[in-house]
Amino acid sequence: MADLLDTYRRKRDFSRTPEPAGGTGDDSDRPRFVVQRHRASSLHYDLRFEIEGVLVSWAVPKGPTLDPEVRRLAMHVEDHPVEYLHFEGVIPSGEYGGGDVIVWDTGTWEPVRTKDPGRAVRDGELHAEVHGQKLRGRLVLVRTKEDGGKESWMLLHKHDDHAVEGWDPEDHPRSVLSGRTNDEVAEDPDRTWSSGADAAEAEQLLVPDPLPAEAIDALADLGKSGTWEVHGRSLKVTNLDKVLFPGDPPVTKRELLAYTARIAPVVLPYVEGRALNLHRYPDGADAKGFWHKARPDHAPDWVGAWDNPAADPGETSTYVVADEPAALVWAANFGALEWHPWTSRTDEPDEPTYALVDIDPGEGTGWDEVLTLARLHRTALEHLGVTARAKVTGSRGIQIWIPVVAGYTFDDTRAWVEKLSRTVGKVVPELVSWKWEVKARGGKARLDFTQNAINKTLVAPYSPRPRAGAPVSVPISWSELDDPDLRPDRWTIRTVLDRIAERGDPFRALLGSAQELPEIT
Known part of the structure; x- marks a missing residue:
């Protein structure tokens, strides 16, 4: 041999x-x-x-x-x-x-x-x-x-x-x-x-260096509250032993902050320079959550901010912008169990940098049917020569991100994704409904091209989801759509870091790959 x-x-x-x-x-x-x-x-x-x-x-x-x-x-x-x-x-x-x-x-x-x-x-x-x-x-x-x-x-x-x-x-x-x-x-x-x-x-993978173990050890040594030095910032952390996600064992706030500190450098390219919508669950995933878009006055000076010049009276005018890893840790400490970046950047808020495909399963949609829809999108995108990547949502669905060059409007990306998804839907009409109201869909999946709009967001790569066990929305390679073990909630904050250490970050292929969207005939 x-x-x-x-x-x-x-x-x-x-x-x-x-x-x-x-x-x-x-x-x-x-x-x-x-x-x-x-x-x-x-x-x-x-x-x-x-x-x-x-x-x-x-x-x-x-x-x-x-x-x-x-x-x-x-x-x-x-x-x-x-x-x-x-x-x-x-x-x-x-x-x-x-x-x-x-x-x-x-x-x-x-x-x-x-x-x-x-x-x-x-x-x-x-x-x-x-x-x-x-x-x-x-x-x-x-x-x-x-x-x-x-x-x-x-x-x-x-x-x-x-x-x-x-x-x-x-x-x-x-x-x-x-x-x-x-x-x-x-x-x-x-x-x-x-x-x-x-x-x-x-092999040296294209992911940031891991957070030094000393930083995580310092968090573990704190009592219920204290000041944590993380990513070069001093952050006051509170209620560290509060249960945020049910499970066996349950996930505490301390564990969420440790995960966020580790994953933040990997997430940063997908959130920096973008307004951030935070889905807060200060009483944990078992309680009712709410959307928090405004940057609070008590946020540290080093947490980025963006003033939206187009905000109408009564709308959020100043948003959080996570331009450094510590800002995501602050958001998690603030009770944000989900992080949703805008599709556009703050310097050009009316120009999306991604076109988004959201495969949203209905009540009667099985996982195999979600995979069928994702694979059909994969085939269509490959046929068009379009660079894109999928991620499982951590809940029930799959989302596909497509990087685009500057100059497109949200009307442009929405129309293109609608044409793409309607083409896919024609192949399997028995799986898809185009009705807006959930009750009118008859339990079928929706291919939601309407997410391509200003201030409409999808969950960030590697963001936790507010469910038992703290599942995570995880980017996957196209070939993993054929993995019999794939599930939308396969990875949690306790397991996804090992995956990244072994396989890297499939979404890195999207960075620097902005492209023109080809005509769909």
């Missing part, structure tokens, strides 16, 4: 290249694949399948496609270590394969027509059912020529439900991990590997 990587290692100087030296390992229960867009001496795509403890690899000059009428040349190259699955960065000039690399797609796969994919490769024909964020359906690799140790193969996509005629990989240029293009990686290769480190420690 160790010999499988000899060729890979001989070609590389690991004192210079950030690529992982890696090793062989056991096959995963759900084997993975990756496609890397690699600009070396020439642009090509590297297609790699996890087989027999390594990544069996092909270089595909024109890239894989969903178009079943297209045949691609694929050159069989040396096996790579499994740690290469998430390699993204710049290989130095002069090194083998020198150039920039992004993770263009990744996911899981299943061998078809064989229980021994290694043998299938050696025999010259591999059939693979792939479950990626861009590539889905049946891929087939067939060896066509052997010449002096070099193997030419043909890559094609079968005619199946995932086939898309005319589909071009170059229309989808961004990394599914970081949301960056090859140009952006070349300019700032901040997702790097530490060669020689253990696989679990090698």
Whole structure:
């Protein structure tokens, strides 16, 4: 087994290249694949399948496609270590394969027509059912020529439900991990590997550094109230042992503040520079909550503020703006169990930066039906070449965020999302109602495009929800819509931090990915 990587290692100087030296390992229960867009001496795509403890690899000059009428040349190259699955960065000039690399797609796969994919490769024909964020359906690799140790193969996509005629990989240029293009990686290769480190420690994820343990220990050492030094601010915290979320054991305010302090740096890019609507439950999630939009006079000076010039008499005129992590901790201490940022920024309040799809289940809507609607939106967005990400709500539904360039109005985004969702709704009319009144929907789901309006908000990524166990609204990758264990309230404030430490933040792909919305015909 160790010999499988000899060729890979001989070609590389690991004192210079950030690529992982890696090793062989056991096959995963759900084997993975990756496609890397690699600009070396020439642009090509590297297609790699996890087989027999390594990544069996092909270089595909024109890239894989969903178009079943297209045949691609694929050159069989040396096996790579499994740690290469998430390699993204710049290989130095002069090194083998020198150039920039992004993770263009990744996911899981299943061998078809064989229980021994290694043998299938050696025999010259591999059939693979792939479950990626861009590539889905049946891929087939067939060896066509052997010449002096070099193997030419043909890559094609079968005619199946995932086939898309005319589909071009170059229309989808961004990394599914970081949301960056090859140009952006070349300019700032901040997702790097530490060669020689253990696989679990090698990858540096694109999430902020964790809060020092000393800060959490200091909170634990306080009595029922006190002053807590957190994120460089002094914050007076109160009623720390009050139960805010029922559960076994129940979640106290102390635990909520500890979670908020840890998650705030991750949440910050999605709330900073935006007015914040707070859903307050000062007596806990079991009691009635209320919306609080006005920044209170007693808020510390360092909690940001925005005066809304368009506020009518009697409307909220000054909002909280969380421009630093400590401001979210203050909001949680203020009894805000949910955080809802505006879709627009305070510098251009009439211009949304996201278009929003809200899959709102009805009384008769099952989770499988919610997933069906989300997958149909995924297919439609991929077909349109639109960068978007979904998140489970922590309650019953799924929401999809689509970053847009400056200049759109809320009327624009609302009309576009309405057209998108009505197109999806036509596929499964038995699941969807367009009635405004809940009672008139007959228990069906609503695809709520009306959330695309000024001062209408959806819950922030990683915000808690006011329910037993403190569930959290969590971003997911597109491929996770096919995870049989996915549930809308799968993660809580006690479990989501481990997920982020392991997988990073899927919504990071939205940052820097503002795009024009294509016409929907």
